[in-house]
Amino acid sequence: MAIHAEDKVILNIDDIPRRWYNIAADLPVPIPPPLNPQTMEPARPEELAAIFPKAAIAQEMSTERYIDIPEEVRDSYLMLGRPSPLQRARRLEAFLKTPAKIYFKREDLSPAGSHKPNSALPQAYYNMKEGVENLTTETGAGQWGSALALACAHFDMNCTVFMVRVSYDQKPFRRLIMETYGSKVHSSPSSETEYGRKVLKERPDHPGTLGIAISEAIELCIHQPNTKYSLGSVLNHVMLHQTVIGQEVMQQLELIDVVPDYMVGCVGGGSNFAGFSFPMIGKKIKGKIDTEFIAVEPTSVPSITKGENRYDFGDTAGMTPLLKMYTLGHDFVPSSIHAGGLRYHGMAPAVTAVVDQGFARAVSYEQLQTFEAAIIFARAEGIVPAPESSHAIKAAMDLALEAKRKNEEKTIVFNLSGHGLLDMGGYAKYLSGEMNNVR
Ligand SMILES: *Cc1c(COP(=O)(O)O)cnc(C)c1O
Numbered sequence: 001m002a003i004h005a006e007d008k009v010i011l012n013i014d015d016i017p018r019r020w021y022n023i024a025a026d027l028p029v030p031i032p033p034p035l036n037p038q039t040m041e042p043a044r045p046e047e048l049a050a051i052f053p054k055a056a057i058a059q060e061m062s063t064e065r066y067i068d069i070p071e072e073v074r075d076s077y078l079m080l081g082r083p084s085p086l087q088r089a090r091r092l093e094a095f096l097k098t099p100a101k102i103y104f105k106r107e108d109l110s111p112a113g114s115h116k117p118n119s120a121l122p123q124a125y126y127n128m129k130e131g132v133e134n135l136t137t138e139t140g141a142g143q144w145g146s147a148l149a150l151a152c153a154h155f156d157m158n159c160t161v162f163m164v165r166v167s168y169d170q171k172p173f174r175r176l177i178m179e180t181y182g183s184k185v186h187s188s189p190s191s192e193t194e195y196g197r198k199v200l201k202e203r204p205d206h207p208g209t210l211g212i213a214i215s216e217a218i219e220l221c222i223h224q225p226n227t228k229y230s231l232g233s234v235l236n237h238v239m240l241h242q243t244v245i246g247q248e249v250m251q252q253l254e255l256i257d258v259v260p261d262y263m264v265g266c267v268g269g270g271s272n273f274a275g276f277s278f279p280m281i282g283k284k285i286k287g288k289i290d291t292e293f294i295a296v297e298p299t300s301v302p303s304i305t306k307g308e309n310r311y312d313f314g315d316t317a318g319m320t321p322l323l324k325m326y327t328l329g330h331d332f333v334p335s336s337i338h339a340g341g342l343r344y345h346g347m348a349p350a351v352t353a354v355v356d357q358g359f360a361r362a363v364s365y366e367q368l369q370t371f372e373a374a375i376i377f378a379r380a381e382g383i384v385p386a387p388e389s390s391h392a393i394k395a396a397m398d399l400a401l402e403a404k405r406k407n408e409e410k411t412i413v414f415n416l417s418g419h420g421l422l423d424m425g426g427y428a429k430y431l432s433g434e435m436n437n438v439r
Helices: 054-061 071-079 090-096 117-129 143-154 165-170 172-180 194-202 210-223 236-255 271-285 349-356 367-381 389-405 424-431
Strands: 019-021 066-068 086-088 101-106 134-139 158-164 184-188 227-229 262-266 292-298 308-313 322-327 361-365 411-416
Touching: 019 236, 019 271, 054 117, 054 236, 071 117, 071 143, 086 236, 090 101, 090 367, 090 389, 101 236, 101 389, 117 134, 117 143, 117 236, 134 143, 134 210, 143 158, 143 172, 158 165, 158 172, 158 210, 165 172, 165 184, 172 184, 184 210, 194 210, 210 227, 236 271, 236 349, 236 411, 262 271, 262 389, 271 292, 271 349, 271 411, 292 349, 292 389, 322 349, 361 367, 361 389, 367 389, 367 424, 389 411
Parallel strands: 101 411, 134 158, 134 227, 158 184, 262 292, 262 411, 292 361
Antiparallel strands: 019 066, 086 101, 308 322
């Protein structure tokens, strides 16, 4: 099999995007604003300023189509391996015996192992520029925590991460990566905060939840001088930062003269799907393409496929503004699937709006199916995918098999949001046949 130019589409350093794309400029119906839960009025910028830097708040509310990427942030994207390749999965196609062409975008190549540093770096940068010296955040499986730890090392800031206790105990390597980058990591619930102490008093062996960890991170942010809080998904400015992915994909598809039939991404809070798809969805809104956009979620956390589109809290304790989103309810407790990054009760308001207005749709898969797909992908393409990304792989494979049944030469592009080399616990369960099928 000869090597073809389109097997790996590589851009130049100059092609790293110079601006982020803001879908709010093009959506026919505006994204509903966050509300203050006391007044039920739109949250004012001053109310958010206690926890976020001014630049992020301005981006959160912006309807400008393009927002310039600061030069230092663009430089830092080089460290992430940007621009990342778009690769063709020829051996996967051959395995499936499909006439479909399958491409994937390689966000697994970043040093933190996922797309998340695309937003961690600008968030740390804006805080640093505004004189903030300390950031706090929460992390579940540890991917966002490692991304922010990397960004804080890069911009010389202090970072404190509250890591959900079960993950803290089960995934020591992710914690050690954060510590290697110089961050402080606490098992949450912790005795560092009033809220953590309260939870521990009621239940000393509490396993922790993302909601509790958020509450602890916000509490420390409010009480510690010169400190802000940072969120890894869900909010508009995070979706915005991630659009470097989709803008690169757009250039890469143009180079090989491809307009895909399908673009597929997994969704937790929605940021990798948004970043990957929004630039192309912008074209779809203008009627220039009719690509189908598909968001893939776990059947056990079905926020889009089974949730309601309404105002709800972003965290479990009810400390955040209300967000208009597909939600399973802020007290929803997801089952402990290995795709920890997809265990979130809601969906980004921007992704919610895109689905609601008919520009994307969602499907869901069970854990066992996604691991089956991950194993096939690993053996065909040599990359061990993150359990989150395996949801996108499974959906892409199903579309390729449908194309085979109909004998159609469809083109499918999916986002490989991360690698799974620190998720081998999940693979161990699958390979030993012990993985029970979490629905
Ligand atoms: C965090 C994470 C996700 C889910 O988060 P989104 O904000 O929906 O992108 C998906 N894949 C990987 C590898 C992650 O680390």
